[in-house]
Amino acid sequence: MAKLAGVLIVEMATEQKSTQEMATEQQEMATEQKSAQEMATEQDSAQETATEQDSAQEMATEQKSAQEMATEQDSAQETATEQKSAQEMATEQDSAQEMATAQKSAQEMATAQKSAQEDEDGSSSSTEDSESEEEDEGSEVDPDKLESESDSSEDSSEEEDIEKMDEPTAGWTSKNGKIVWSPTNDETLRYVPQTKGRLTPGPTHYAIARISDPLSSFALLLTDEILQYIVDMTNLQGRRSVAGWRDVDKEELQAYVGLLVLSGLYRSRNESTLSLWGEKWGRAIFRATMSHKRFHHLSRALRFDNEQSRRRSRDDRMAAFRKVWDMWTHRLPMLFNPDRDICVDEQLVPFKGKCSFRQYMPKKPAKYGIKIWATCDVKTSYAWRLQVYTGKVGGKPEVNQGMRVVLDMTQGLKGNIITCDNFFTSFALTEELLKRKLALVGTIRRNKPELPPNLLQARAVFSSMFAFTKNHTLVSYIPKRGKNVLLLSTKHRSPDISDEMKKKPIIIHDYNRCKGGVDTLDKVVATYSCRRKTQSWPLALFHNLIDVSLYNAYVLWKSVDPSWHQQKSHRRRLYIQEVGEMLVTPHIKKRGRLPRSSAANELVKNLHIAAAGPSPISKAKGGRRLCNLCTGKKKRVSKSCGNCGRFTCKDHRLIVCSACCVSPEFES
Structure with a gap:
């Protein structure tokens, strides 16, 4: 190690002075060596000494001419590397004292060389202290910028660092x-x-031209085509499964739907049908429309496709309700154009029965059910487009499902603002x-x-x-x-x-x-929902179809006739009541056998009388009169004949039904 250190010192001395003078100066410096205590301290700070050696080498390199600078820099870097290696080897060996002596001699020699150069050139470079501080901070020296760095001071370098910190970021x-x-x-x-x-918000011209009363607005959604298809499939299933089945027609199916609507109006969706048809606590309109047995048969046989011809394929899990669903959803955007703001979200139809695409959504009130993607108008919550989620295709999760759903649910729109979660x-x-x-x-x-x-x-x-x-x-x-x-x-x-x-x-x-467009739809639908307890998921979807149709039809009717019951706060309840009564009335008028309940019997009679026209016996206007048919003592009566207007008493009055009073035989 002593020989290696001596070789390094000789090489450095050769670059500055002659070999003879360098040996003499080394001997003098070895004689004037410090005490043993200072040498031990220098051994502990071996790393700092290596840094000072690098600084000395850089200062010596600066003194070279511009022509030899590149060569001298490479030599200085190699020398510094050798010095660091020598220092590490000296630390590992027991000859640390000899190495420290050589390092000290090199430092004093470099100082003497710097002083001599300053006397000759009359100029000085950057001080040892500033360069050593920059080395301690870990700054790297660029060989191509040594001259510019030697001319800068410590204060200027700090100002540059502050300026760099204050510069605005270009981007994230x-x-x-x-x-x-x-x-x-x-x-x-x-x-x-x-x-x-962009579409004009509100009902379309197609809807406005066909809406004349509340029932006509509902009929635009639950069309005659849909009802007739359900009638055909229900009769087909009824003949197969129900003993003594009597075919249903479109008018009777409308009455069945009307009873579902009225049950939702009375908040009776969780009430037993036996209670609804009860003579004491039930509603008279249910017994007046049809018997409880007939309602039960219709609910049991209600179908929306032909089970025998249905394709048993996993490609379409909604095959049992697909045709009705497509016919209905096709009409939703035909009747109404949404406003500028629309909302895309998910709706859950409550259902806990057996269904291959039933979903569990813990944040929804019902938790279990059939998930439906929905696009709603924010201003009115009109359900503009609906799509049933039937689960994973092929057992694999769908990639970018949210993106696909939004693009499908907004197809055909332009200029709108979509809100989603x-x-x-x-x-x-x-x-x-x-x-x-x-x-x-x-x-x-x-x-x-x-x-x-x-x-x-x-x-x-x-x-x-x-x-x-x-x-x-x-x-x-x-x-x-x-x-x-x-x-x-x-x-x-x-x-x-x-x-x-x-x-x-x-x-x-x-x-x-x-964000609450779809949530508002769920809320208003649940208020007067016609849902009944069922284990058939197509029937659960059919109940939801009726609920959404009622609300969409109410939005259409309110837009066409804004003055309808404008001062009342329960306009929607009045609308549902009127639609339900108009759905069941035609079937009640056709009923041949009167119900046993007195209230239902009276309701049917009143509808028959209203349909037949004025009664042949009516109350006279202007008080009591004498009977025109009495020959002896005439009696004072208050009723007259509706056909001729003559006042008649009980002895000369006939009681006939409404059907006979309008027959040709009676008129003759």
Whole structure:
């Protein structure tokens, strides 16, 4: 080790002075060596000494001419590497004292060389202290910039570091590295609503031309075609399974639907049918329409396809209700155009029976049921498009299901603003919707790869942070400690915040205003629902079809005739009552056998009389009169004949039914 250190010292001395002078100076320096205590201290700080050796080598290299600088720098780097290796070897060996002596001699020699050079050139480079501080801080030296760095001082380097920290960030890169978000909206384009090609909100001309009363608006959804198809399939099933089956016609099926509607109006969906048809506590209109046995037979035989010709295939799990569902959903967008704001969400039809695509949704009130994707108008909650979710295809989960659902449920729209939750929202979805001239506002999950990590950091409560692209705005809001709400919007293009105490962004206010379109539909449908307990999922879907049809028809009727019961707060209840009564009335008028219940019997008689016209015996106007047919003592009576107008007493009066009073024989 002593020989290696001596060789290193000789090489360094050869570059500056002659070999003879260097040996003499080394002998003198060895004589004037410090005490043993100082040498031990220098051994503990061996790493610092190596750093000082690098500084000495750099100062020696600076003294070279520009022509030899590149060569000298390479030599200096090799020398520094050898010196570090020598230091490490010296630490491992017992000859640390000899190595420290050689290192000290090299340092003093470099100092003497620097002094001599300063005397000759009259100029000085950067001091040893500043360079050693920069080395301690871990700064790397660029060989191509040695001259410029030697002219700069410590204060100037600190100012440059501060300037670099104050420079604004160019952008935030997303997790996947594909999107660059900007903290400002300087380059964000202004949102211009699409008006060309957008549908006129409200009922279509097709619906307006065909609506004249509440029943006609309901008949536009539950059409004669749908009813006739159900009649055919029900009769087919009734002949096979029900003993003594009597074929049902369209009028009787309408009466059956009317009784379901009235049961929902009376909030009797959980009440037993025996109670509804009871003579003491039941409703007279149920017994007046049909017997309990007939209602039970219809419920048992009700079918929506031919079971024997049904394709036993897993490709369509909804085959038992597919045709009726398609005929009905096809008419929903034909009758009404949604307003600018629409909502896409999921609806759950309660059902706990056997069904291959039954879903479990713990956040819904019913928990178990059939899931339906729904698109609703935010202003009226009109169900514009519905789609039943039939489960995984081939046992594999669907990729990008939320994106596919939104694109399917908004097909044909232009210029609308879609609101959806974090199940559907994604950056790719917004890109596809922008191509269709549609905007989106929705919450987004924090695990999406399109998000920048900067928005996921913890901040103060009620604080907001925005990120922008040319067409997108992303906001992170902290409503309470430990919770971060993220929303993505292509409608909002500026960092607007409300003036309220919680300082919510305007994006959140718009989302809260529009997110409840489908939830409102579920609420109003459940209020007067006609659902009955059943183990048949097609029947459960049929009950939901009636409920949604009633509400959509009410929206249509209210739009066509806004003045209808405008002052009353229970307009929807009045509408459902009128539709239910109009559905059952034609069948009641045709009923040949009167019910046993007195209330139902009286109801049927009144409907027969109203259908037949004025009675042949009516009450006279202007008080009591003398009987025109009495020959002796005339009696004073108050009733007259409805045909000729003569006053008659009981002895000269005949009691006939409404059917006989309008017959030709009676008139003659």
